[in-house]
Amino acid sequence: MEEAVVVAGKAIGAGLAMVGALGGGIGIGLAVGGAVQGMARNPDHTGTIQTNMILGVAFAEAVAIYALVVSLIILFVLS
Amino acid sequence: MTLNWSGKRRWIALVLVLASLVVMFNWPPVVPVIQLPGEIYPAGEVFGLPITNTFVGSMVVWIVILLLIRVVSGRRPRDGGEVPRGGFYNFFEMAFEGLYGFIGGIAPERYLGPIFKMFMTIFILVLLSNWLHLIPGIDSIGFLHPHVHKVEGHYELLDGFDLATLGGVHYLNGQCPWVSPEAVATMSDEALQARADAGCLSGIPAAEAADDHADEAADDDHGEEIDYHHLEPGDPAVPWVILPYVRVPSTDLNMTLAFALIAVVMIQVMGFRALGISYLTKFFNFSTLFKSPLGGIDVAVGLLELIGEMAKILSFAFRLLGSMFAGSILLFVISFLLPVIAPWPVFLLEFFVGLIQAIVFGLLTAIFMSLATVSHHHDEEHHEEAAAGAH
Numbered sequence: 001m002e003e004a005v006v007v008a009g010k011a012i013g014a015g016l017a018m019v020g021a022l023g024g025g026i027g028i029g030l031a032v033g034g035a036v037q038g039m040a041r042n043p044d045h046t047g048t049i050q051t052n053m054i055l056g057v058a059f060a061e062a063v064a065i066y067a068l069v070v071s072l073i074i075l076f077v078l079s
Numbered sequence: 080m081t082l083n084w085s086g087k088r089r090w091i092a093l094v095l096v097l098a099s100l101v102v103m104f105n106w107p108p109v110v111p112v113i114q115l116p117g118e119i120y121p122a123g124e125v126f127g128l129p130i131t132n133t134f135v136g137s138m139v140v141w142i143v144i145l146l147l148i149r150v151v152s153g154r155r156p157r158d159g160g161e162v163p164r165g166g167f168y169n170f171f172e173m174a175f176e177g178l179y180g181f182i183g184g185i186a187p188e189r190y191l192g193p194i195f196k197m198f199m200t201i202f203i204l205v206l207l208s209n210w211l212h213l214i215p216g217i218d219s220i221g222f223l224h225p226h227v228h229k230v231e232g233h234y235e236l237l238d239g240f241d242l243a244t245l246g247g248v249h250y251l252n253g254q255c256p257w258v259s260p261e262a263v264a265t266m267s268d269e270a271l272q273a274r275a276d277a278g279c280l281s282g283i284p285a286a287e288a289a290d291d292h293a294d295e296a297a298d299d300d301h302g303e304e305i306d307y308h309h310l311e312p313g314d315p316a317v318p319w320v321i322l323p324y325v326r327v328p329s330t331d332l333n334m335t336l337a338f339a340l341i342a343v344v345m346i347q348v349m350g351f352r353a354l355g356i357s358y359l360t361k362f363f364n365f366s367t368l369f370k371s372p373l374g375g376i377d378v379a380v381g382l383l384e385l386i387g388e389m390a391k392i393l394s395f396a397f398r399l400l401g402s403m404f405a406g407s408i409l410l411f412v413i414s415f416l417l418p419v420i421a422p423w424p425v426f427l428l429e430f431f432v433g434l435i436q437a438i439v440f441g442l443l444t445a446i447f448m449s450l451a452t453v454s455h456h457h458d459e460e461h462h463e464e465a466a467a468g469a470h
Contacts, residue, residue: 058398066401069401073115077116
């Protein structure tokens with residue numbers, strides 16, 4: 001019984017930790033959407049826009065990946 | 080595009096798919112045991128350090144890189160000619176030129192050489208480490224290993240499987256999760272009979288194995304009778320799991336943290352190289368403290384930059400670790416749920432994730448290095464010049 005409670009707690013905690021992926025998803029969507037608009041209006045600057053977009057996407061994604069790491073640690077490292 | 084059904088490879092692929100369907104139904108896949116730190120080799124230690132399978136993975140990556148250097152540099156035209164030397168060499172030349180142009184658009188002209196070298200080193204190492212888990216068998220072939228956990232001097236048995244043998248090779252029997260002798264007492268006769276029919280070694284009807292069970296019960300009473308490190312493979316007294324020979328190095332925090340530290344230290348080295356000792360004014364900016372009413376803000380901004388450098392280490396390390404470890408788990412779980420068709424798109428996805436993570440790691444290093452070569456004051460001057468030029 002006690003074990004079952006621990007497992008349930010881990011599962012709920014890992015699931016709640018992944019709520020953080022929401023912000024990363026919204027951020028990446030906004031960044032890429034803006035970059036595509038910029039590239040469509042200004043195809044000559046595609047290279048510069050793409051570089052900055054990847055940089056911004058990497059930062060936004062990092063936050064989501066922190067959430068992922070927290071939930072992976074909860075699931076597989078916490079005992 | 081018309082399909083050419085006479086091609087031999089297409090039929091080979093079809094036969095392999097049918098064969099894997101047969102294998103999937105006869106030898107069901109095994110629930111993977113997932114562990115974040117690298118699994119330690121049972122063979123022992125070198126210089127007092129345990130050997131992990133992620134370390135062996137990084138050795139594999141090094142060997143592949145050395146072979147690539149040997150092969151590609153051997154094909155380099157030494158007479159300065161521009162005659163193509165075959166697709167393999169040309170591919171590397173194309174990739175090199177493309178990436179050189181890519182970094183050339185980011186890095187300042189003067190420091191393009193060192194920044195590009197750093198980018199390319201990190202890119203190739205991380206790329207090959209990430210792509211290692213696309214090779215079948217990397218995470219699924221390994222030592223068979225009793226799944227026990229030592230707690231305060233006595234061993235605790237965890238979940239695992241019975242072993243089976245085929246042609247002298249032991250493998251985990253996916254039909255037979257391991258059952259402890261205590262659990263056997265609570266199982267119904269039908270369930271036990273079903274396990275016996277499936278060829279399981281543990282959790283079979285007590286009548287057939289009464290003697291064994293009596294022995295095991297006696298062992299359990301005495302406690303330390305079972306020598307967990309020298310068991311015969313297939314011993315039904317313990318649960319078995321696989322300890323892979325090689326695991327993707329980027330799923331180990333040691334490797335990603337090492338790369339992150341190297342990258343961040345080299346960013347500072349680049350800053351000192353470009354700006355000399357005045358690079359430190361980026362972090363400890365007291366020049367305006369008594370001159371301007373907002374001087375205190377500059378000091379605080381400098382300290383925040385210092386914290387930002389520390390945060391870069393964490394963000395580099397956990398970005399790579401998180402995405403690659405999650406990718407590995409995704410491959411395990413998909414291969415367990417539906418081993419034949421479902422993993423194909425996931426393998427394609429992991430191919431791109433590995434490529435993108437390698438580019439992001441290298442690109443961020445290159446961008447931070449380029450930023451470190453530009454001093455704050457010079458930046459403002461450039462803006463003023465640009466504004467003056469525009470008018």
